[in-house]
Amino acid sequence: MTRLVIEAVPALKDNYVWLAREPGAGVTAVVDPAEPGPVVAALERHGWRLDVILNTHHHGDHVGGNRALKEKYGCKIVGPAADRERIPLIDQAVAEGERVALGDQQAEVFDIPGHTRGHIAYWFAASEALFCGDTIFSLGCGRLFEGDPKTMWHSIGKLRRLPDATRVFCAHEYTQSNARFALTVDPDNPALRARVAEVDRLRAAGQSTVPSLLGVEKAANPFLRADDPVLARNVGLAGADAVAVFGEVRGRKDRF
Ligand code: ZN
Numbered sequence: 001m002t003r004l005v006i007e008a009v010p011a012l013k014d015n016y017v018w019l020a021r022e023p024g025a026g027v028t029a030v031v032d033p034a035e036p037g038p039v040v041a042a043l044e045r046h047g048w049r050l051d052v053i054l055n056t057h058h059h060g061d062h063v064g065g066n067r068a069l070k071e072k073y074g075c076k077i078v079g080p081a082a083d084r085e086r087i088p089l090i091d092q093a094v095a096e097g098e099r100v101a102l103g104d105q106q107a108e109v110f111d112i113p114g115h116t117r118g119h120i121a122y123w124f125a126a127s128e129a130l131f132c133g134d135t136i137f138s139l140g141c142g143r144l145f146e147g148d149p150k151t152m153w154h155s156i157g158k159l160r161r162l163p164d165a166t167r168v169f170c171a172h173e174y175t176q177s178n179a180r181f182a183l184t185v186d187p188d189n190p191a192l193r194a195r196v197a198e199v200d201r202l203r204a205a206g207q208s209t210v211p212s213l214l215g216v217e218k219a220a221n222p223f224l225r226a227d228d229p230v231l232a233r234n235v236g237l238a239g240a241d242a243v244a245v246f247g248e249v250r251g252r253k254d255r256f
Pocket residue numbers: 057059062115134
């Protein structure tokens with residue numbers, strides 16, 4: 001079993017495009033190409049061709065490279081079935097429970113609407129890698145552009161069930177500003193404080209905070225902890241259900 005080799009390609013202002021290479025079969029995917037230039041440069045540096053684009057959702061900073069990369073490489077484009085008409089040049093529309101092969105490695109697809117109506121995640125179990133676009137960020141979550149708190153909390157619940165050792169390859173370096181907010185709603189959480197210290201150290205050294213570990217996010221990310229009574233109490237909603245707490249925390253973040 002050859003695990004995926006995964007590399008960040010920084011793009012636009014704060015996007016991470018992910019190159020995922022299955023070295024046994026020699027096939028390469030790119031997740032959410034924000035723009036073509038840096039992706040082509042990274043591929044050429046390695047001497048790799050591009051075989052497939054995996055899109056998580058339709059936003060321009062995730063599909064902006066589709067057209068140019070397909071023209072150059074003739075790669076296949078995979079994206080969410082629920083949003084197929086908004087994914088440029090999509091070839092294969094996938095939904096919950098379907099699998100996408102990359103050489104020897106397989107991704108399971110989850111439907112995780114909330115940020116957008118047709119957002120999906122790709123979970124490569126054998127590589128302990130989750131590509132979740134703009135749904136979970138380290139210490140944060142995506143804005144609810146096309147969904148409500150109930151929808152997003154349910155989507156996050158699907159991802160939260162994955163193993164703690166899962167590496168969370170989200171699409172943005174938002175961690176440090178997420179950390180500042182998270183401390184306002186969960187100030188006494190030791191897991192959060194430890195993660196914030198690590199994030200500040202990494203950023204001071206000019207390093208990426210992504211991927212993070214799902215086990216860390218489960219303990220430290222307030223958007224994965226809306227069913228924790230401590231968090232509910234901290235936002236003045238003791239005894240309320242998780243959806244109400246999640247909605248309150250998301251609303252505070254929007255105004256932060
Ligand atoms: Zn987005």
